[in-house]
Amino acid sequence: MSIQVRGLSKRFGGYTAVRSLDFDIADGEFFVLLGPSGCGKTTTLRMIAGLDVPNDGLVRIRGRDVTYAEPRHRDIAMVFQDYGLYPNMTVFKNIEFPLKVRKVTPPERRQKVLATAERLGIADLLDRKPAKISGGQRQRVSLARALVRNPHVFLMDEPLSNLDAKLRATMRTEIKQLVANLGITTVYVTHDQVEAMSMADRIGIMSKGDMIQIGKPLDVYDNPRSRFVAQFMGSPPMNLFPLHFSSERKIECKLQPFADALPESQLTRAQDLAGSGLSFLLGVRPEHLSVVPPSTAGAVEAEIDFVEPLGQTTNLHVHSNATPFTIVAGRTSARAGQTVGVAADPAHLRVVEDDPRPA
Amino acid sequence: MQVNRRSVAIKRRINAAVAYVLALLAVAFFALPLFWIALSSVKSDADVSAYPPVWFFEPTLANFRELFVKLNAWDALLNSVFIVCISTILAMMLGTMAAYALARFSIRGKESVALQVLSIRMMPSIVSVIPLFIIARELGVFDTPWLLIVIYALNGLPFVVWVMRVFIQDVPKSIEEAAMIDGCGRYEVFLRITLPLVVPGLAAVLVIIFMFSWNEYLFASMLTSSEAKTLPVVAANAIKPKAIAWGLSSAAAVVMSLPVIILVLSAQRYLVRGLTLGAVKG
Numbered sequence: 351m352s353i354q355v356r357g358l359s360k361r362f363g364g365y366t367a368v369r370s371l372d373f374d375i376a377d378g379e380f381f382v383l384l385g386p387s388g389c390g391k392t393t394t395l396r397m398i399a400g401l402d403v404p405n406d407g408l409v410r411i412r413g414r415d416v417t418y419a420e421p422r423h424r425d426i427a428m429v430f431q432d433y434g435l436y437p438n439m440t441v442f443k444n445i446e447f448p449l450k451v452r453k454v455t456p457p458e459r460r461q462k463v464l465a466t467a468e469r470l471g472i473a474d475l476l477d478r479k480p481a482k483i484s485g486g487q488r489q490r491v492s493l494a495r496a497l498v499r500n501p502h503v504f505l506m507d508e509p510l511s512n513l514d515a516k517l518r519a520t521m522r523t524e525i526k527q528l529v530a531n532l533g534i535t536t537v538y539v540t541h542d543q544v545e546a547m548s549m550a551d552r553i554g555i556m557s558k559g560d561m562i563q564i565g566k567p568l569d570v571y572d573n574p575r576s577r578f579v580a581q582f583m584g585s586p587p588m589n590l591f592p593l594h595f596s597s598e599r600k601i602e603c604k605l606q607p608f609a610d611a612l613p614e615s616q617l618t619r620a621q622d623l624a625g626s627g628l629s630f631l632l633g634v635r636p637e638h639l640s641v642v643p644p645s646t647a648g649a650v651e652a653e654i655d656f657v658e659p660l661g662q663t664t665n666l667h668v669h670s671n672a673t674p675f676t677i678v679a680g681r682t683s684a685r686a687g688q689t690v691g692v693a694a695d696p697a698h699l700r701v702v703e704d705d706p707r708p709a
Numbered sequence: 710m711q712v713n714r715r716s717v718a719i720k721r722r723i724n725a726a727v728a729y730v731l732a733l734l735a736v737a738f739f740a741l742p743l744f745w746i747a748l749s750s751v752k753s754d755a756d757v758s759a760y761p762p763v764w765f766f767e768p769t770l771a772n773f774r775e776l777f778v779k780l781n782a783w784d785a786l787l788n789s790v791f792i793v794c795i796s797t798i799l800a801m802m803l804g805t806m807a808a809y810a811l812a813r814f815s816i817r818g819k820e821s822v823a824l825q826v827l828s829i830r831m832m833p834s835i836v837s838v839i840p841l842f843i844i845a846r847e848l849g850v851f852d853t854p855w856l857l858i859v860i861y862a863l864n865g866l867p868f869v870v871w872v873m874r875v876f877i878q879d880v881p882k883s884i885e886e887a888a889m890i891d892g893c894g895r896y897e898v899f900l901r902i903t904l905p906l907v908v909p910g911l912a913a914v915l916v917i918i919f920m921f922s923w924n925e926y927l928f929a930s931m932l933t934s935s936e937a938k939t940l941p942v943v944a945a946n947a948i949k950p951k952a953i954a955w956g957l958s959s960a961a962a963v964v965m966s967l968p969v970i971i972l973v974l975s976a977q978r979y980l981v982r983g984l985t986l987g988a989v990k991g
Binding site for chain 1: 883
């Protein structure tokens, strides 16, 4: 096991930033901490890095308790959101710095810097200062500086958020490939669910200092544990409809045909949640809904409010029984105002736990 | 179009010319007194007091001779250099480290600590000079360089702390954190990363506190008598019982200005950026 986190908590004054986290990260795994800003994901990363000291709990790296160790004694490297390059040093010196501090001999330093720069395609920038290169190039320099000394763990704090959309997409694949080739354990913090989905081996979703769900990207996407995860993952987010048991123990929903189609496993889950006194919802991803002729059996009748053609797909915003929801369809001739039938793929209907209402 | 373009070019040239003339006037305004002092320092007593002023005269080194031979200015110069250099280095070292602590660490009540440091400068020197005189005599340090070194260092300290704190706060934290991850401890971060980034600030602060101490007269005159006399005290000898010896005074002014000018010129590269007090971010 590469990283173990146990009961990790951090408070700033009276505010709890991170509440009792437990998770393990395997050797060579790409682990993404995902969540909206202020959810505690960066604080968690900083505690793994040793830049913040936790109030409770412990962090182990390669089995060694490093909870209170200085960052330099943890065998980690980190890429910062604003890159954290040394502005007074050239690109070469920036990449060389971690080796210099660790007293690597000059010829070996030179050789490693050149090799790393070559690998990241910044070999022609070595004489420039960080202020004289572009954002994407700075990002590469900061990656090179992190990689040059071959750390055991690689930490990244929203490394792509300062880049424009197109560059972000390229760098995303590049980082993923680079890290996969090197086989370095990586903890990656982001608020971008697309980044998380596309890069992660496993995702840990955080909200308000709590770890809500940990799992493989598609598992989390397909089986969100709670309303928060269901709506945070996916764009447009999962459609959620309130669900409850009637006095005759029958499951009821405003869109009853969907509730009737719930598979057995999901019904059991609903019963379990109801048994624990928790409220829950019926969830279905917009792409698992399809437009069918009105009054098809098992379909819901809905009116289209507006149509968003995106080229590859089309978002249909509809409502039925005063409940708005979204359908992702292919090319369609459907127009606003039209009444259509909406069918759900029963295999993809989910029972999702509602988040506790804020007190 | 052609005409238009030419008229724009002419206008631009006129503007540049006006700017140059104004700049020259400003330089003349500030430089003339200095030039006049330099000129007066090599005039004889008769030429100095001549009216209207004479521009062409027999230059003489009599004033410098009096300064160095009769008034022992050489000893005073050495005293000044010794006292001011040591006190400036002390204030810079202690002050910058204190500034770093106040800028970066969470210390209980650090704002009030910062104010306490500043309060050293709130008391007028004239109020503290008599107690200091008595203390110095009791401790047996009266008329020694060490007394002035401590006083000047303490005087410079608040300025160093307050200005350097702002400069250090301007260094992004992530740069220091990157260095810590790259393998530095706190001291290494401070010495290898933060200090090089605040060199412009260090240069500006150094020049300013050097000048404070170099020109300081009140403490120097009250707390020394012969052994630890500094240059400003010697220069004051130009005020004679019956009149002011302008030639001598000018010679002293020239001798006193030279080290400062040399210091400023050698630090000039950093000063331009430093004197904007971190307003312009690189």
